[in-house]
Amino acid sequence: MTTDSIEAKVSPSILTWARTASGLSIPEAARRLDVEERRLSDWEEGREAPSIAKLENLAETYHRSLATFLLPSPPREPSSLPDFRVLGERERASPFSEKTLLAIRRARRVQRVASDLTEEHNLSRLGGMQRLAGRLAPDAAAEKVAIDLGAYETEPPRFATPYQAMAHWRAWLEALGIIVLHFPMPVEDVRGFTLPDGTPPIIVVNQSDSPRARNFTMLHELGHLVRKTEGVCDLGGEGLDGRVPPIESWCNAFAGSFLVPRPSLLNELGSYTKGEVPPDEELKRLSSRYQVSETTILRRLLSTGVILQDQYREHARLRQGFREGGRRQDRAAAKRNMPVERVAEYGAPFISVVLKGTSEGRLALSDAADILDVRVRHLPGLSDRAAKVLTRA
16 A cells, blocks of 8 residues: 555645645645645545645645644744835735745744754844834934944945855844845845844845845845844835835835945045936946945935935936846756755854754754755755855854
């Protein structure tokens, strides 16, 4: 007797919950499972039961452990994150995509694991910033955070490439005790989100985005941590339609002020004529100087009074929807390097915490591999890669 012929004892409510919590419709789930829609409906309504083999397929498709399907009823999970996405031309925000829902689940799991495995967290300085900087205007908050937490004194550092900048800002945030995750999600759906409650706090940025966009997102989400607000963000759609939630406007301004501080920007402009938009060559130079998008530069020129609102709108609209940095290489077309991929996603500090848990006997190797979504044979390579990244930081 094979697993194809043995019926699984599973509650229909579990099947329905697992599908809907993954953001899948019955037609889409049935297509991926290679079953008829009617059969999937019969499983969910209790008229039939899937075989053990099909239950294994269900677990893989819905990104759940097989043990989850053996529960008598759906488990209680945290409520969905607040939605700060700007609607634009839509009447209402679309539901979070399957990949976004999965990224939220993965981030919450990372937070639980890190909290269980880490006895002390270097968060006291960030806590002080939350009490003080959260009450300030964005420019003042960005200056205080940058100086008091050692990002820079007067001018942000210069970087040769946006990837170098991204590695620098990520390492700086991680040194504060913040876990920074880079997970793939649809760019049109979300740019990033935070989990400020619990220890340690989590920042998640969209790995599918360009490096300059991710630089801005990391600091935007730091703004959310400073204000102790959680939510899913698309960074306000450039703020062109006037319907940006106030907290998003604050975090956008905070990130812009942090990455492109007013004194530094005015110094870079020199004697440039106030009231005129710099030529494209100058915008590109400034974009490279601070490793942010040209739209961010335009927004900073507006906020510092160099250009007017109408000028900003005209030039920002020309760049709306443009993603600098190009598309990431298709993983399917390249040979995969799991240690490199997972360190890029989870960050070296979190991976080191998990692997330390195995060396101390607090985690089995199989559990560590499951947490980091690799095979056990990849763990030594992960350890080496994480150590190299931490040494460079």
